[in-house]
Amino acid sequence: MTLTTFFGCAFTAYGPSLAIFLGSIAPNAQLVILMVSSAFFWLISVLLASAIWYIASNSRDTFPVTIIYTVLLQELFRYFLYLLINRAESGLNMVASHPKSRFNRSGYAFAAGLGFGLMFGIISYITQLVNSLGPGVIMCESCKTVSLYFISAITTSILILHHCAWMMISFTGFTNRSWLRVAWVVITHYGASYLTILNSSPTVNYGCAYQIMGNLVLLIASAIIVFADMRHLHQKLS
Amino acid sequence: MPSRSGADSRASARGQLDTPVGAAVATAGGEDNGQDDDDGEDQPCQACGVFPARFQCSACQSVRYCSQECQASDWKIHYRECAEIVAAQKEEQTELQQGAGRPRSGANGAGQTDVPGDRYSTDMEMTSRAAASLPHTGSAGEVLGDEGENIRATANRPRRRPREPVRRPRLTPEQRAAYAEAERIADMKFYMLQIYKIIKPVVVCICLSILWVKISMAGSDYRPTQSSYTVYKESPNSTASQNFLGSLANAGIIIGQIVIVTIIIVVLFKRGHIKVLIGFFMVVVAMLLGFMGYILILNLIQVLRIPLDYLTMAFALWNFSVTGLISVFWKGPMWVQQMYLTVMSSLMAFSLTGLAEWTTWMLLALLVVWDLIAVLCPFGPLKILVESSRNQNQEVPALLYTVNAVWFMASPPDNILNRETLRSKESSDSEDVTLTNDSSSPRTDFHGGHSRATGRDGGASISSSRNSGLDASFSAHGGMSRTSSTMALVPNRIGDSPTGDRDTIELRERARSGDSGRSNRNHNHSEGSPLAGRVTRSVSGSQGQSRNPRRDSRDVDDEEEHRETSDDDDDDDGGGLKLGLGDFVFYSVLVARAAMFDWVTTICCMVAVLTGMNATIFLLAIYQKALPALPISICFGMLFYFATRFALVPFLAVLARGQVFI
Numbered sequence: 001m002t003l004t005t006f007f008g009c010a011f012t013a014y015g016p017s018l019a020i021f022l023g024s025i026a027p028n029a030q031l032v033i034l035m036v037s038s039a040f041f042w043l044i045s046v047l048l049a050s051a052i053w054y055i056a057s058n059s060r061d062t063f064p065v066t067i068i069y070t071v072l073l074q075e076l077f078r079y080f081l082y083l084l085i086n087r088a089e090s091g092l093n094m095v096a097s098h099p100k101s102r103f104n105r106s107g108y109a110f111a112a113g114l115g116f117g118l119m120f121g122i123i124s125y126i127t128q129l130v131n132s133l134g135p136g137v138i139m140c141e142s143c144k145t146v147s148l149y150f151i152s153a154i155t156t157s158i159l160i161l162h163h164c165a166w167m168m169i170s171f172t173g174f175t176n177r178s179w180l181r182v183a184w185v186v187i188t189h190y191g192a193s194y195l196t197i198l199n200s201s202p203t204v205n206y207g208c209a210y211q212i213m214g215n216l217v218l219l220i221a222s223a224i225i226v227f228a229d230m231r232h233l234h235q236k237l238s
Numbered sequence: 239m240p241s242r243s244g245a246d247s248r249a250s251a252r253g254q255l256d257t258p259v260g261a262a263v264a265t266a267g268g269e270d271n272g273q274d275d276d277d278g279e280d281q282p283c284q285a286c287g288v289f290p291a292r293f294q295c296s297a298c299q300s301v302r303y304c305s306q307e308c309q310a311s312d313w314k315i316h317y318r319e320c321a322e323i324v325a326a327q328k329e330e331q332t333e334l335q336q337g338a339g340r341p342r343s344g345a346n347g348a349g350q351t352d353v354p355g356d357r358y359s360t361d362m363e364m365t366s367r368a369a370a371s372l373p374h375t376g377s378a379g380e381v382l383g384d385e386g387e388n389i390r391a392t393a394n395r396p397r398r399r400p401r402e403p404v405r406r407p408r409l410t411p412e413q414r415a416a417y418a419e420a421e422r423i424a425d426m427k428f429y430m431l432q433i434y435k436i437i438k439p440v441v442v443c444i445c446l447s448i449l450w451v452k453i454s455m456a457g458s459d460y461r462p463t464q465s466s467y468t469v470y471k472e473s474p475n476s477t478a479s480q481n482f483l484g485s486l487a488n489a490g491i492i493i494g495q496i497v498i499v500t501i502i503i504v505v506l507f508k509r510g511h512i513k514v515l516i517g518f519f520m521v522v523v524a525m526l527l528g529f530m531g532y533i534l535i536l537n538l539i540q541v542l543r544i545p546l547d548y549l550t551m552a553f554a555l556w557n558f559s560v561t562g563l564i565s566v567f568w569k570g571p572m573w574v575q576q577m578y579l580t581v582m583s584s585l586m587a588f589s590l591t592g593l594a595e596w597t598t599w600m601l602l603a604l605l606v607v608w609d610l611i612a613v614l615c616p617f618g619p620l621k622i623l624v625e626s627s628r629n630q631n632q633e634v635p636a637l638l639y640t641v642n643a644v645w646f647m648a649s650p651p652d653n654i655l656n657r658e659t660l661r662s663k664e665s666s667d668s669e670d671v672t673l674t675n676d677s678s679s680p681r682t683d684f685h686g687g688h689s690r691a692t693g694r695d696g697g698a699s700i701s702s703s704r705n706s707g708l709d710a711s712f713s714a715h716g717g718m719s720r721t722s723s724t725m726a727l728v729p730n731r732i733g734d735s736p737t738g739d740r741d742t743i744e745l746r747e748r749a750r751s752g753d754s755g756r757s758n759r760n761h762n763h764s765e766g767s768p769l770a771g772r773v774t775r776s777v778s779g780s781q782g783q784s785r786n787p788r789r790d791s792r793d794v795d796d797e798e799e800h801r802e803t804s805d806d807d808d809d810d811d812g813g814g815l816k817l818g819l820g821d822f823v824f825y826s827v828l829v830a831r832a833a834m835f836d837w838v839t840t841i842c843c844m845v846a847v848l849t850g851m852n853a854t855i856f857l858l859a860i861y862q863k864a865l866p867a868l869p870i871s872i873c874f875g876m877l878f879y880f881a882t883r884f885a886l887v888p889f890l891a892v893l894a895r896g897q898v899f900i
Contacts, residue, residue, distance in 0.1 A: 029434035033852055036437075040849040043842055047881045049900070050889035063898045070900040095427045119845065124899055126837045127890065140897065148897060155899055192899075199897035 005132045005149055013125050013153035017118055017160040024110075030095060031111040038081055038115030038167075045077035046070070046123065067193045074116075075186050078167065081112055082174045102233060105175065106168060113167025117160035125156045141200040142207030151208045155196060158215045162192060165222035172229045184225065188218050285312040298323035300408075315417050319409050429859040432815040433852055439580050439639060440817070440825060440851065444844055446584035447826035448833045450534060451591055453541050455834060460536040462592030468492075472594040485596035492597075493604045497619075500612065504619045508626045520567055523582065527559040530585040579639050583819050587826030591834070598831050602872050605824060609866040624864065639817045815855065821867045825851075828875045835883055838890060842882045846874035 025031045049070040059065045085092070085108050092108065093099050131138075132149040140151045166185045173181030195214045198207035283291040283304035291302030293309060298320045303309040409417070454461045464471070468491060470484030506515055532555055539546055562578040564570060593601065612618040825847050832843040850871030858865050893900060 029430050032437075033430065033433055036845065036848050036852060039845050043845055043878070046900070047878070047886055050885040051881070053889045054885045060892060063893075063896055066893070067898070067900060074900075091426070094423050095430055120900075122841050123838055123886075123890065124893070126841065128894055130837055152894075152897060152899075155897075159899055196897065196899040200895075 002133060002135060005137070005147065006129065009129055009132055009149045009153040012150070013129070013156040014118075014121060014160075016157055017114065017121065017164075020164075021114060021118065025114060028097070030092065031107065034085075034092075034108055034111045035115035035118070037084075038112035039119035041077050041081045041084075042074065042116045042119045043123075045073045046120075049073045063197055064194070067190070067197075071186075071189050071193055075170075075189065078116070078170055078185075079174070082171055085109075085112065085171075086174075102236075103230075105171065106230060106233065109168045109171035110164060112171075113164035114160075116167060117163030120163060121156045121160040125152055128152050140208050141202055142198060142204055143209065146208065151199060151212075154212055155199070155215065158212070158219055159192060162188075162215070162219045162222060165219065165226050168226050169222060169229070181225070184222075188222060192218055283308050284316065285309070295320060298327070314421055315409075315414055318417055426859065429815075429855060433855045436639075436815050436817055436855070437848060437851070439576060440822060440848070441844075443580045443583045443587075443822045444826050444829045444847070446581065447587040447591075447830040448840060450537070450584065450588040451830040451833050454537045454588075454591075456541045458537045458540045460533055460540065462533065462589045464592050464594055464597070468593075468597065470597075472596055481596045482600075485594070485600045488593075488597040489600035489604050492601055493608060496605075497608065500619045504623050504626075507623060508630075510630075516567075520563065523566060524559060524563055526582060526585060527562045528555065530589050531555055531558060534585065534588065576639065579819055580822070583822035584826055586819075586823045587830055590823070590827045591830045595831070598827065599876065602824065602828060602876060606869045606872050609868040613864060613866040620864075639819060639822065815858075817867060824868060825871060825875075828872060828879070832875075832879050836887055838887055839879055839882045842878045842886070843875045846878040847871045850874040 052069055093104055096104050128149055138148040140146050140148045169181050170185045192215055195211045198204055198211040201207045281291050281302040282289055284301040285308035288304050291304045293303045295301050300323050301316055468488040470488050565574045565578050612620040829843050832839040853870050854867050
């Protein structure tokens with residue numbers, strides 16, 4: 001349904017994350033470069049996942065199996081990104097605006113997470129968004145009264161924010177060797193992805209609503225962990 | 239040569255000014271040149287350590303150098319202590335005059351300013367005069383403690399205010415190393431900001447190309463088509479090997495044209511026929527803006543169904559083209575020029591999307607090879623161009639996109655304005671005086687833009703360059719733009735200019751005229767202007783010897799052009815990175831071709847190209863020499879395009895059908 005749907009869905013999906021980007025990352029050159037690099041990393045991970053999918057032609061349509069290796073690859077590349085930032089950290093801190101601040105690492109994690117998230121959001125949703133420009137509409141399978149575009153937009157926006165949170169939690173986990181946090185990230189990523197299967201399930205009524213609520217709960221939980229970590233960091237030496 | 243006391247009194251006079259006129263630069267010419275220190279035999283050169291060190295810094299007279307090159311190369315470290323020394327000298331004098339040192343002032347007499355000079359002498363031995371200054375050195379000890387803080391804070395301090403003088407007896411080697419470190423940090427910050435500043439126009443150009451392609455793909459009759467000289471027409475029925483060989487032939491023809499044109503440009507430049515180049519570039523830019531603009535407008539009118547008559551369109555197109563020509567080749571606001579360069583690149587890329595698919599990819603692959611050869615191999619045309627530009631002390635006119643400030647240049651060769659307007663940045667430590675008297679004069683504002691856009695037939699890239707240092711005789715400077723898209727990113731080395739203030743205007747002495755390079759310089763010398771030091775530096779820089787990696791020249795090496803931008807002092811930041819327009823064009827060609835398939839491929843290729851550009855600039859910061867900008871980005875872009883097209887897009891299609899988000 002043309003322009004209205006297009007703009008509505010576009011702003012729903014990308015609005016919060018673009019606002020965050022424009023507000024805190026865009027003014028800072030270093031974070032922008034970091035963000036682009038982390039988007040690159042996510043892209044590599046998804047390309048590898050799609051290569052595996054292409055090769056494993058028998059299980060092409062089974063989503064649970066696809067999600068297994070896709071999420072695994074993403075988490076693996078999250079770890080690689082952590083290693084890279086770790087190695088470059090001294091250099092990054094040198095040119096940062098506050099070289100001695102202990103929140104620098106969190107800033108890098110945040111920018112990297114937003115890179116992952118925005119790349120994820122754009123790649124996953126852009127085709128549907130452009131399709132919504134056309135005159136037709138596709139309804140969501142499980143909630144037959146809402147268009148597919150809109151449900152996907154909401155899911156995209158929640159998951160982009162969730163990527164930021166995951167990156168920050170995982171960086172804290174890798175730094176402090178707190179494997180609980182790393183496990184939380186992996187498990188909630190799997191959880192979020194599997195929840196989205198509800199979107200198209202023909203058997204669960206209002207599956208899309210459950211999915212949205214479930215993802216929101218997970219997002220809030222991750223956000224609580226992030227804020228607790230930051231407060232702990234803030235109070236640590238002061 | 240002037241006596242030492244004479245020099246000292248001059249220095250003291252300067253020292254008493256708040257901002258000594260260009261005193262930071264050890265003048266190569268003029269009266270301060272060739273000062274022989276009477277105890278030069280026992281002081282080593284500050285930079286290289288040889289004896290005898292016959293020159294000295296005219297501002298503080300406390301460090302010795304063996305040659306002007308050494309002085310230039312040490313400046314980036316010495317300027318800090320120089321300013322403080324001078325300020326301390328000044329304080330010393332006021333203090334002495336206030337009666338504290340009355341008895342001694344008589345003793346020092348003419349050499350009053352020698353006292354601090356001796357104190358700050360880098361030579362460990364004190365001269366006889368230094369004995370009198372012992373009480374001063376005694377106070378130096380207490381400030382050593384916060385030296386480390388001082389040094390570390392240097393990099394992050396905003397470089398606007400003059401530094402408060404800190405009494406330091408001399409810089410120990412550790413301190414010098416620390417200052418070198420701070421220098422390096424500031425350099426890295428500069429590069430980071432440059433990446434950011436150059437990402438924006440690249441992204442704009444790419445987005446414009448995508449826009450044109452998407453519009454023309456929506457069913458217009460005026461889509462750009464393959465030019466007629468390509469030998470092979472791809473058709474859906476041909477086999478893969480036929481396609482491969484045929485497209486190789488096509489791309490080979492285009493590359494051949496690029497190579498030939500580049501070589502012609504190099505030859506023309508070496509022979510000095512700059513005006514021919516400039517004229518040609520002007521014609522090409524006019525044709526590009528005129529004809530490709532016309533085709534684009536026809537596309538827009540048809541697809542968007544704009545009601546527009548021919549008269550209005552002709553009028554608008556004429557204005558657009560002429561404004562572009564003026565802003566690129568003559569004078570104009572910087573943002574207008576940048577905008578035109580970006581639009582021109584996108585137009586060129588749009589025209590190149592008329593090539594068939596296989597041909598495009600083959601062309602990009604061959605361009606990578608060509609770029610690497612031309613910029614890095616010793617016999618590559620671009621390398622030859624760089625060297626000949628250095629040998630002739632002449633800037634190669636070319637097409638470049640500059641991200642930084644406008645440079646006001648020296649004006650006509652007969653009365654070269656050697657004015658140097660340095661922004662008084664903090665880094666200058668108040669050494670630089672801003673002579674703004676002529677900064678507003680239009681004649682000092684020169685851009686030489688020569689764009690050379692070989693048309694589609696050459697598959698050449700357009701580049702327009704802005705010359706930073708032109709004489710009036712060069713006003714139409716032939717831009718040497720290499721057609722080849724390969725552009726070498728040239729590091730713009732700035733001293734420690736702050737990252738923030740890029741847009742200030744500096745007048746820099748650019749006495750470069752291709753034919754009379756030396757004479758200009760001599761002229762500069764005779765003026766004894768503060769710029770003389772710059773001349774020296776630029777001379778030494780351009781001769782490529784003892785090139786100060788940080789400070790001396792920013793070599794913009796666009797494959798097409800090589801221009802030496804001599805950056806002189808730390809306060810320079812007029813340089814910035816320069817990217818050839820050919821690179822803009824071929825990045826956009828790649829992403830526009832990806833846009834012809836799908837949005838996902840578009841985004842992926844854009845991210846790949848941007849990451850490649852980041853990586854190239856990072857390498858530039860490490861290697862500090864001209865690098866080809868195409869290879870990494872194009873390789874990433876092509877890899878991602880094919881991977882995305884064959885694997886990711888179907889994958890995402892399946893996921894989207896199930897509304898599953900990974």
